[in-house]
Amino acid sequence: MGFLRNAPRLDTLIERLESADGLDDLQGLIEELRDEYGVDHIIYHWVNGAGEQYGCGTYDLEWVNRYIEKGYLRIDPVIQGCYQRFHPVNWKRLDWSSKSARAFLEDAIAHGIGNQGYSIPIRGPNGQFALFTLSHNGNDDDWEQFTTENRRDLILMAHYFNSRALEFEPGRAPDPAQSLSPREVEAMTLLAIGYNRAQAADTLSISEHTLRVYVESARHKLGALNTTHAVARALSRGVIVI
Amino acid sequence: MGFLRNAPRLDTLIERLESADGLDDLQGLIEELRDEYGVDHIIYHWVNGAGEQYGCGTYDLEWVNRYIEKGYLRIDPVIQGCYQRFHPVNWKRLDWSSKSARAFLEDAIAHGIGNQGYSIPIRGPNGQFALFTLSHNGNDDDWEQFTTENRRDLILMAHYFNSRALEFEPGRAPDPAQSLSPREVEAMTLLAIGYNRAQAADTLSISEHTLRVYVESARHKLGALNTTHAVARALSRGVIVI
DNA sequence: AGCGCCCTCGCTATTTCTGGGGAGGGAAAT
DNA sequence: ATTTCCCTCCCCAGAAATAGCGAGGGCGCT
Numbered sequence: 072m073g074f075l076r077n078a079p080r081l082d083t084l085i086e087r088l089e090s091a092d093g094l095d096d097l098q099g100l101i102e103e104l105r106d107e108y109g110v111d112h113i114i115y116h117w118v119n120g121a122g123e124q125y126g127c128g129t130y131d132l133e134w135v136n137r138y139i140e141k142g143y144l145r146i147d148p149v150i151q152g153c154y155q156r157f158h159p160v161n162w163k164r165l166d167w168s169s170k171s172a173r174a175f176l177e178d179a180i181a182h183g184i185g186n187q188g189y190s191i192p193i194r195g196p197n198g199q200f201a202l203f204t205l206s207h208n209g210n211d212d213d214w215e216q217f218t219t220e221n222r223r224d225l226i227l228m229a230h231y232f233n234s235r236a237l238e239f240e241p242g243r244a245p246d247p248a249q250s251l252s253p254r255e256v257e258a259m260t261l262l263a264i265g266y267n268r269a270q271a272a273d274t275l276s277i278s279e280h281t282l283r284v285y286v287e288s289a290r291h292k293l294g295a296l297n298t299t300h301a302v303a304r305a306l307s308r309g310v311i312v313i
Numbered sequence: 314m315g316f317l318r319n320a321p322r323l324d325t326l327i328e329r330l331e332s333a334d335g336l337d338d339l340q341g342l343i344e345e346l347r348d349e350y351g352v353d354h355i356i357y358h359w360v361n362g363a364g365e366q367y368g369c370g371t372y373d374l375e376w377v378n379r380y381i382e383k384g385y386l387r388i389d390p391v392i393q394g395c396y397q398r399f400h401p402v403n404w405k406r407l408d409w410s411s412k413s414a415r416a417f418l419e420d421a422i423a424h425g426i427g428n429q430g431y432s433i434p435i436r437g438p439n440g441q442f443a444l445f446t447l448s449h450n451g452n453d454d455d456w457e458q459f460t461t462e463n464r465r466d467l468i469l470m471a472h473y474f475n476s477r478a479l480e481f482e483p484g485r486a487p488d489p490a491q492s493l494s495p496r497e498v499e500a501m502t503l504l505a506i507g508y509n510r511a512q513a514a515d516t517l518s519i520s521e522h523t524l525r526v527y528v529e530s531a532r533h534k535l536g537a538l539n540t541t542h543a544v545a546r547a548l549s550r551g552v553i554v555i
Numbered sequence: 556a557g558c559g560c561c562c563t564c565g566c567t568a569t570t571t572c573t574g575g576g577g578a579g580g581g582a583a584a585t
Numbered sequence: 586a587t588t589t590c591c592c593t594c595c596c597c598a599g600a601a602a603t604a605g606c607g608a609g610g611g612c613g614c615t
Contacts, residue, residue, distance in 0.1 A: 118554070145553075154554065155439075155550075156438060157479050158476045171495070192438075195399040196397050196398060226468075230468055233399065252592085253591090255591095265537060265538035265545075267539065278593075280593085280596090281593050286572095295507060296507035297573080297601090298573085299505065300504075300505070302544065303505040303507075303548055306548045312439075312440035494561060509601070510601075520563075522563085523562070526562085529603085529604090539603080540602070540603090
């Protein structure tokens with residue numbers, strides 16, 4: 072365990088971030104950042120739609136693989152909690168009451184993850200969701216003080232970091248071929264709020280068949296296997312909002 | 314037109330933000346902020362999926378009403394551009410090439426909106442999308458310099474501002490939320506990634522009937538009208554993650 | 556011991572969705 | 586001016602989801 076330090080050179084770091092030229096540079100930067108802050112781990116974790124994940128950070132590869140294999144994404148209270156939050160959160164304030172959450176925590180600590188943590192949720196276009204997390208072994212008071220004092224820097228860092236990561240991420244080309252037409256968005260939205268096809272068609276004052284055409288078209292654009300899948304993808308990509 | 318000034322007391326403002334006690338306080342704060350920066354307008358603009366909008370800021374009420382009535386939300390290049398962006402953007406860098414965009418710009422300037430602007434997209438939980446915008450009348454170089462020098466403060470301000478606005482927004486109450494059982498979560502997740510009932514049942518190694526029971530149970534707990542609705546709700550409540 | 560919830564399984568009937576096939580008019584972009 | 590979307594409409598047959606009715610064993614809490 073290291074010693075927590077405040078305020079590394081935010082300017083220099085953002086400068087280096089802006090001149091970074093690939094994901095490898097980001098990995099290097101994150102390690103540097105960890106050393107400057109004196110925390111045990113810093114992780115940038117991109118939580119992608121279909122369960123694909125990308126991250127860089129200082130966790131052991133073993134833990135990262137375990138996390139993916141065990142499907143911890145689905146029970147990790149950090150993910151669950153940050154998904155509902157806007158502001159950064161101290162791990163201590165999350166809900167660890169469920170059995171699976173406690174088991175996860177135990178496993179995480181056994182793999183060298185700190186007992187303290189601070190996670191910043193970040194949201195980007197097309198439903199992107201990412202986390203910028205600092206983790207550490209230490210007592211509650213020190214951690215509380217550290218995160219409070221550095222909150223703003225960390226928010227900015229998370230912001231700039233994500234900004235760069237977005238640029239490097241492949242497949243982020245805003246495909247015009249995949250963007251839904253206004254009518255398609257309306258149709259999908261109505262289905263997402265529980266209307267069946269007849270009701271949705273009625274609401275839009277079009278025939279049920281026409282509505283079906285929109286849904287089918289949207290489904291193909293979204294690469295979805297069925298209507299439910301299409302609605303799920305549209306939601307998680309931020310194409311529709313309910 | 315005022316004189317651009319840098320760096321008002323960010324600390325004091327964030328402090329006042331944190332002690333704000335309603336939307337009226339936010340409106341007051343935003344006016345204060347405008348005076349401190351010496352810009353013509355500052356606007357916080359919450360853009361909801363269903364077309365509902367909330368905002369506070371220093372635009373004329375006349376312009377705000379005109380904006381809503383004319384449906385400018387759908388053609389405003391600031392909205393369009395920021396929706397696809399993560400980083401704040403200078404209005405000059407947006408796409409003003411379409412005919413409707415130029416007409417909108419003309420109308421906006423005629424209503425006292427500045428020829429310069431800087432907008433910060435903000436995204437929150439459940440697909441929330443908001444803009445924090447500064448607008449001004451002035452020349453390109455001054456504006457460029459002003460926004461560059463204050464970028465970080467503005468990002469933080471937008472962040473904290475939205476954080477408070479989220480709290481004041483009604484209908485954000487976390488309902489008693491009957492929580493889904495583990496099997497129900499698994500079932501809903503599989504449906505959300507495109508499996509049909511048979512495939513999902515097979516994946517979970519249970520009979521299709523049992524899977525149906527889970528889905529029905531989850532549907533009732535979520536107060537959903539059908540499976541698609543249930544998946545949508547589970548997603549937007551963060552009960553499942555895909 | 557009883558209550559409630561979770562997990563598992565079966566049956567039938569009705570309604571709804573899915574996946575093909577078409578067709579025409581309009582607006583915008585090349 | 587041609588192409589390329591977008592919007593709108595129609596038919597059909599098979600697949601899937603929905604809505605009821607059941608059943609029994611297990612686990613935790615009071």
